[in-house]
Amino acid sequence: MTPTPQDPACRHVPELLPWMLNGTLSEDEEQFVQAHLAECESCCRELQETVEVWQTATTHIPSLALAEYAQGLEPQGIDRVAIEEHLAICPSCSQELDMALPVAVPTGVIDFTTEREKREAAKAQPWRSYAVAASLTAVLATGTLMWSLTGLSSSTVQSMETMASQPTTQAPQETAPPETSAGLLFADGFEDMSGWTRVVGLKEKSDPTRN
Amino acid sequence: MRDESMVSGLLEGDPEVIAQVRAWIRGAFTPYRSKLSSELEDLEQEILLELSQALRSDRFRGQSSLSTYTKTYVHHKCIDRLRALGRRQWVQVEDLDLRSQAPSALEGIQKVELATRILKEMPESCRELWQMLEQGMRYREMSEQLGVSEGTLRARVLRCRKGAVELRSKLFSEKSAKKIDDA
Numbered sequence: 136m137t138p139t140p141q142d143p144a145c146r147h148v149p150e151l152l153p154w155m156l157n158g159t160l161s162e163d164e165e166q167f168v169q170a171h172l173a174e175c176e177s178c179c180r181e182l183q184e185t186v187e188v189w190q191t192a193t194t195h196i197p198s199l200a201l202a203e204y205a206q207g208l209e210p211q212g213i214d215r216v217a218i219e220e221h222l223a224i225c226p227s228c229s230q231e232l233d234m235a236l237p238v239a240v241p242t243g244v245i246d247f248t249t250e251r252e253k254r255e256a257a258k259a260q261p262w263r264s265y266a267v268a269a270s271l272t273a274v275l276a277t278g279t280l281m282w283s284l285t286g287l288s289s290s291t292v293q294s295m296e297t298m299a300s301q302p303t304t305q306a307p308q309e310t311a312p313p314e315t316s317a318g319l320l321f322a323d324g325f326e327d328m329s330g331w332t333r334v335v336g337l338k339e340k341s342d343p344t345r346n
Numbered sequence: 347m348r349d350e351s352m353v354s355g356l357l358e359g360d361p362e363v364i365a366q367v368r369a370w371i372r373g374a375f376t377p378y379r380s381k382l383s384s385e386l387e388d389l390e391q392e393i394l395l396e397l398s399q400a401l402r403s404d405r406f407r408g409q410s411s412l413s414t415y416t417k418t419y420v421h422h423k424c425i426d427r428l429r430a431l432g433r434r435q436w437v438q439v440e441d442l443d444l445r446s447q448a449p450s451a452l453e454g455i456q457k458v459e460l461a462t463r464i465l466k467e468m469p470e471s472c473r474e475l476w477q478m479l480e481q482g483m484r485y486r487e488m489s490e491q492l493g494v495s496e497g498t499l500r501a502r503v504l505r506c507r508k509g510a511v512e513l514r515s516k517l518f519s520e521k522s523a524k525k526i527d528d529a
Contacts, residue, residue: 154485155437156436157436157437158435158436158437182442191460191461192465193480194457195458198421198422198425199422201421201425202420206414208414208418213455223466224462225465226477235425
């Protein structure tokens with residue numbers, strides 16, 4: 136039976152055509168549409184139009200041109216303006232472009248510090264360095280003073296000078312108790328405190344040379 | 347190693363050069379690993395083969411480095427593969443029994459330019475409907491996502507289609523008129 140323009144199928148079939156093209160109609164719907172198209176000229180013209188619009192809607196930037204554009208090369212066969220106009224209205228081409236863009240290769244060290252933290256650290260750095268240098272200078276000065284006042288052995292002063300001259304990031308070497316000479320103050324012991332050596336107490340030894 | 351040496355090395359089958367090119371290919375695969383995981387091994391072989399053929403036929407002119415050329419080719423192949431996967435459910439238009447098989451008057455860039463113009467002039471709501479169709483959504487899924495009945499959705503798509511057909515005819519005639527004027 137040849138469908139008439141009033142045929143309900145002629146109202147229903149054109150609406151289903153986009154989903155026939157994207158392959159998502161059910162089996163029954165597919166059979167129904169195909170059977171009607173075989174007999175209806177009017178709906179075949181509707182199919183023709185649907186195909187044209189479908190082909191327009193699914194036309195994208197050629198993949199090679201998109202890859203060239205992404206890599207900063209001159210795209211072949213299509214100019215940049217046309218590419219950019221298309222990218223402005225096509226989310227799928229934009230996503231493909233994002234995947235094709237070159238990325239920086241990580242060097243193996245991931246730096247999580249923010250720019251702000253880096254600036255603050257840079258500002259604080261000099262202060263810290265100055266503080267540590269001042270402390271060590273004080274230790275050196277004290278050691279020198281003590282040496283001049285009490286005649287501490289040169290090896291003790293030397294070890295103190297070594298501590299003062301060591302870089303701030305490096306914990307000083309643990310030193311053995313200094314040699315003492317008669318009548319001199321000497322360290323009672325050394326206590327290890329997380330890599331730092333602390334002189335524990337000072338006691339006087341009788342100095343036979345003193346009057 | 348300079349590009350000229352690498353090209354000769356690749357064509358001669360130098361294992362060191364092949365390893366370097368494979369490393370470039372695998373590096374460029376990174377954004378596609380989740381979507382093309384089962385295809386990458388085959389793609390790598392395909393790309394290596396096609397790259398060698400391109401180098402043998404002097405298609406690499408040295409306008410970019412060999413590394414960039416390789417990576418560009420990888421992206422081109424991966425995008426093509428993704429698009430093919432997205433289309434696998436579609437009906438092949440060539441298989442349809444269209445009563446009038448009018449050949450397309452436009453090819454290549456002109457086709458892209460016309461398509462872009464039509465899509466630009468289409469209402470955004472219509473563009474979104476066609477994008478959802480292209481993603482392979484069923485009308486039931488689309489109606490749920492858009493919060494409208496299936497009947498309303500189908501009628502909307504039909505109206506969009508008719509609007510796009512008019513737009514296409516209008517732009518086509520403008521283009522033809524311009525060609526006549528230019529001639």
